[in-house]
Amino acid sequence: METLDITQPDDWHLHVRDGDFLKTVVPHTAEQFARAVIMPNLKVPLTHTQDALAYKERILKSVPKHLSFEPLMTLYLTDHLKPSEIRLAKEQGIVALKLYPAGATTNSDLGVTDIKHIYPVLEAMQRHGLLLLVHGEVTDPSIDVFDREAVFIDRQLEPLRRDFPGLKIVFEHITTEQACEYVKSVDTGLGATLTAHHLLLNRNAIFKGGLRPHYYCLPVLKRETHRVALLNAATSGDARFFLGTDSAPHLATLKEHASACAGCYTASIAMSLYASAFEAAGRLSQLERFASLNGPAFYGLKKNTQRLRLKKTPFEVQAEYPYAQGALKPLFAGEMLEWSAQLVT
Numbered sequence: 001m002e003t004l005d006i007t008q009p010d011d012w013h014l015h016v017r018d019g020d021f022l023k024t025v026v027p028h029t030a031e032q033f034a035r036a037v038i039m040p041n042l043k044v045p046l047t048h049t050q051d052a053l054a055y056k057e058r059i060l061k062s063v064p065k066h067l068s069f070e071p072l073m074t075l076y077l078t079d080h081l082k083p084s085e086i087r088l089a090k091e092q093g094i095v096a097l098k099l100y101p102a103g104a105t106t107n108s109d110l111g112v113t114d115i116k117h118i119y120p121v122l123e124a125m126q127r128h129g130l131l132l133l134v135h136g137e138v139t140d141p142s143i144d145v146f147d148r149e150a151v152f153i154d155r156q157l158e159p160l161r162r163d164f165p166g167l168k169i170v171f172e173h174i175t176t177e178q179a180c181e182y183v184k185s186v187d188t189g190l191g192a193t194l195t196a197h198h199l200l201l202n203r204n205a206i207f208k209g210g211l212r213p214h215y216y217c218l219p220v221l222k223r224e225t226h227r228v229a230l231l232n233a234a235t236s237g238d239a240r241f242f243l244g245t246d247s248a249p250h251l252a253t254l255k256e257h258a259s260a261c262a263g264c265y266t267a268s269i270a271m272s273l274y275a276s277a278f279e280a281a282g283r284l285s286q287l288e289r290f291a292s293l294n295g296p297a298f299y300g301l302k303k304n305t306q307r308l309r310l311k312k313t314p315f316e317v318q319a320e321y322p323y324a325q326g327a328l329k330p331l332f333a334g335e336m337l338e339w340s341a342q343l344v345t
């Protein structure tokens with residue numbers, strides 16, 4: 001297949017940061033995606049509806065004039081968020097709240113220290129129909145970093161689902177076979193996003209020819225058997241699995257550092273990467289479901305009307321992008337990719 005036209009996709013998990021950084025990354029996403037769920041883990045986390053709405057306006061200012069793009073806003077759960085915020089959030093169009101276990105990842109220090117602390121808020125979310133997005137890793141330092149997602153399922157996610165059967169939950173950026181199997185075992189109310197890099201790479205990528213910080217993200221890449229399970233889930237057509245890039249830009253100086261920040265920047269090449277993964281699995285025919293149909297169905301939103309064209313036109317990934325006063329290096333910088341993506345006008 002040389003050309004594939006699909007309903008314009010959405011990115012159900014995206015980091016765009018703030019300030020001048022927006023000018024680099026927002027256009028990359030808006031060139032491919034109609035909507036994106038914007039993660040709230042800014043340096044000062046977005047814990048209030050008014051802050052999220054002001055942030056949305058700043059994002060919209062960075063959308064190129066010829067494109068239309070809708071940021072779907074989320075709030076950051078802390079131990080102290082009040083249940084009264086939930087009704088306001090719903091009224092103002094916030095789509096979800098993000099649960100970061102405290103200390104699990106970038107800017108998660110103010111995250112939740114014990115899920116029991118947020119039970120009144122979760123109850124309000126269940127009542128008002130706001131989704132819960134979870135970074136599904138335990139933070140217990142005695143648990144091996146490669147096992148933290150699987151342990152999270154047993155220790156946190158299963159009890160949470162039992163206590164809030166009516167709460168819609170997205171298990172974000174899943175990276176293990178255990179997570180795939182768990183999501184498949186639940187009939188309603190649980191979905192999962194999958195990144196392009198976890199579909200294409202296993203943990204060997206982090207160590208190939210030296211330590212490669214641009215391949216470091218959280219949850220960290222896993223062994224090959226997990227990558228294969230993720231690719232099978234994504235390409236199966238199962239409505240519970242949908243696209244979320246987890247594109248997470250950091251200044252190159254902070255990635256190429258003694259304690260490199262976690263996050264892979266993939267927004268600029270996202271649909272090209274997903275197309276390569278689906279092609280390798282022999283399942284390009286399922287890309288539209290995963291990228292454009294399953295997500296809106298899970299969130300209860302309409303699918304997009306515009307179309308995106310993927311063409312077998314190889315191109316070289318740019319080495320870096322200007323990023324405020326520094327540089328931003330995408331994953332696969334300088335390498336060739338097979339598929340180009342363009343909106344059908």
Ligand code: DOR
Pocket residue numbers: 015041105106135216217218219248249262263264
């Ligand atoms: O690799 C990651 N980067 N994982 C996360 O959960 C957060 C993200 C970021 O914000 O940089």
Ligand code: ZN
Pocket residue numbers: 013014015039246248
């Ligand atoms: Zn993320």
